[in-house]
Amino acid sequence: MGTNLSISNFKRWPWPFMAGLLLFILLQVGLERSAGFWRYVERNGRFHFDDALRFESVLRGIPRQTPFKKVFLIGTSQAREDIDVAYLNEQFKDRNIRFYDLGVIGTFYPVDLYMLKDRLIAARPDAIFYTPFVETFYTPYKIQPVNNLEYYFNPNILPYLAKHLRREDYDKDFRGDFLDVFAGSFSLFYRFRNHFDEIFYASFKYSLGVEKRPLPMDSFFTEPYPDSYFEKQIEKYKKEQRYRYTRYTDLYQDLFDVFARDVVAHDIRLIVSGCPLHPLFPKICSPQVLEGYDDFLTEQSRRIGFTFAPHAELPPFAAEEFNDFTHLTRAGRARYTRYLIDYFERELETLK
Numbered sequence: 001m002g003t004n005l006s007i008s009n010f011k012r013w014p015w016p017f018m019a020g021l022l023l024f025i026l027l028q029v030g031l032e033r034s035a036g037f038w039r040y041v042e043r044n045g046r047f048h049f050d051d052a053l054r055f056e057s058v059l060r061g062i063p064r065q066t067p068f069k070k071v072f073l074i075g076t077s078q079a080r081e082d083i084d085v086a087y088l089n090e091q092f093k094d095r096n097i098r099f100y101d102l103g104v105i106g107t108f109y110p111v112d113l114y115m116l117k118d119r120l121i122a123a124r125p126d127a128i129f130y131t132p133f134v135e136t137f138y139t140p141y142k143i144q145p146v147n148n149l150e151y152y153f154n155p156n157i158l159p160y161l162a163k164h165l166r167r168e169d170y171d172k173d174f175r176g177d178f179l180d181v182f183a184g185s186f187s188l189f190y191r192f193r194n195h196f197d198e199i200f201y202a203s204f205k206y207s208l209g210v211e212k213r214p215l216p217m218d219s220f221f222t223e224p225y226p227d228s229y230f231e232k233q234i235e236k237y238k239k240e241q242r243y244r245y246t247r248y249t250d251l252y253q254d255l256f257d258v259f260a261r262d263v264v265a266h267d268i269r270l271i272v273s274g275c276p277l278h279p280l281f282p283k284i285c286s287p288q289v290l291e292g293y294d295d296f297l298t299e300q301s302r303r304i305g306f307t308f309a310p311h312a313e314l315p316p317f318a319a320e321e322f323n324d325f326t327h328l329t330r331a332g333r334a335r336y337t338r339y340l341i342d343y344f345e346r347e348l349e350t351l352k
Contacts (some may be wrong), residue, residue, distance in 0.1 A: 044203045051105040052151040068096040069351045075131035078275040079103030082328045084337040110255040115154040127269035137252045138243040141173045153185045164251035237284035260304045274311030278325040
């Protein structure tokens, strides 16, 4: 009697491997949808190293349907560190408005903004408050202090990179293996593999009493740097011309245009605001760059229909209220938050 080849081949299939793969996929899907898992991650994550996971946790924890209005605070580390979100929520709880801290560590370039655009819109905010600053548009894309391309990758970004950049830009500013980036876009566990390992290991040690769980870190600074720091930075920036027009500026402006139009088209209130800057900041940035930055956002706000509040409209901040050129001390953070309370009372009054 002849052998049934189809049955023979069927028996040779790697069933244990396929079953394990299916189990892994189901486990990943289950954890991604688990609110308890994300609370665990946020509680055990480290302040700087796990910031992308904190962002992920906050975004995934936002309910789609709520009785209150949702306002997303997004942007550079100034958005994350210079605003007391808990105090904002306390002040606006009677107005049925809730704020969510979606600022990220480092410079939140329009590349990152564009890659996250669809996810931000899908979370159904009523308003988005975006705080870029000059560096956001006038420096090359860097993966330091974290590789945002790895954490927030969306393949829709690739045509824009190909349109605006050259081979040397990829070699210099997009270091790393693109295969890792693609793999991470399909697997949460692969994307955050190094973070999960450390978090699970740390929480295990805490539960055994081997180590004490550290106190929650303040996400803001308490003391300014000495005057010598600013003097050295001014000399350094003069030589480097850190903030300048490059090919990246065209890329960023193109991506911001797409982001702003899409947000407004979804009937989401978009507010773009300057952020507090040290009184010495003009010494490390040319007037032409500062003017070009304001002119671009002013024109875009007129054409697209969003609100732009330039840096000049902010109250003046004293040097002692800054830790460095862009980050506020505890006192500066408190004053900026009080200013935002007054600002939001006016700007968010008409939320539908």
